[in-house]
Amino acid sequence: MRGTEVWRVDIVKGNMGWIEVVVGPMFSGKSEELIRRLRRAEIARQRVQIFKPVIDQRYSVNGIVSHSGLELGSDLVRTAEEILEKVEPRTEVIGIDEGQFLGDGLLSTCNKLADAGKRVIVTGLDTDFMGRPFEPMPRLLAMAEEITKLLAICVRCGNPAVHTQRLVASEELIVVGAGGMYEARCRRCFEPNLSTQKIDEEKASTVKVRAAVR
Numbered sequence: 001m002r003g004t005e006v007w008r009v010d011i012v013k014g015n016m017g018w019i020e021v022v023v024g025p026m027f028s029g030k031s032e033e034l035i036r037r038l039r040r041a042e043i044a045r046q047r048v049q050i051f052k053p054v055i056d057q058r059y060s061v062n063g064i065v066s067h068s069g070l071e072l073g074s075d076l077v078r079t080a081e082e083i084l085e086k087v088e089p090r091t092e093v094i095g096i097d098e099g100q101f102l103g104d105g106l107l108s109t110c111n112k113l114a115d116a117g118k119r120v121i122v123t124g125l126d127t128d129f130m131g132r133p134f135e136p137m138p139r140l141l142a143m144a145e146e147i148t149k150l151l152a153i154c155v156r157c158g159n160p161a162v163h164t165q166r167l168v169a170s171e172e173l174i175v176v177g178a179g180g181m182y183e184a185r186c187r188r189c190f191e192p193n194l195s196t197q198k199i200d201e202e203k204a205s206t207v208k209v210r211a212a213v214r
């Protein structure tokens with residue numbers, strides 16, 4: 001049985017599903033935590049399926065990879081709806097990495113899966129490069145049975161870091177990458193406007209170069 005039929009009732013087990021959400025900035029250990037929970041489910045001989053959005057291909061095309069190098073195979077999806085098509089009826093635990101890239105469809109997908117008796121574990125950034133709520137994660141937090149917020153270590157001062165600092169010039173909401181493009185910062189060291197300032201600086205320096213050439 002595949003497709004929408006799967007979401008009606010879990011007749012076989014009669015078990016209740018739920019939603020767990022793990023949020024925090026980049027480098028806070030969300031992928032590590034997801035991998036830990038999924039490995040434990042596998043040890044318990046539960047059927048596990050793992051999904052991640054196609055947008056994030058930073059290290060490995062078909063796997064979740066943490067910044068510390070842990071890895072677990074996963075299925076790539078373009079939309080949250082695609083997860084519903086790919087989940088098999090017998091799957092008990094579903095892991096979804098980088099949920100912030102899956103849009104509003106993630107909310108109904110997670111609800112359908114949990115209603116069908118699945119344990120759904122989603123990780124993602126709860127705030128963006130400017131420190132603003134990063135939908136759909138904040139709304140998913142409101143629906144979840146269990147929430148874990150992780151912190152990284154501020155690279156400037158060593159305090160707990162709640163923010164993802166963008167280091168490159170860009171105003172786009174999504175700029176994918178890790179190596180050197182982002183770092184973890186605490187609330188004191190966070191500079192939300194740094195990337196927009198850099199755009200202005202770049203513009204100013206091009207003007208100067210043009211003036212020098214003339």
Ligand code: ADP
Nearest residue numbers: 026027028029030031032066067068152153184
């Ligand atoms: P996330 O999925 O939240 O981006 P990962 O699970 O991929 O996080 O990576 C967490 C790992 O990143 C840590 O265990 C550590 O080895 C490494 N790391 C690198 N920079 C930092 C930092 N500033 N604070 C904490 N961990 C960091």
Ligand code: ZN
Nearest residue numbers: 154157186189
């Ligand atoms: Zn700091």
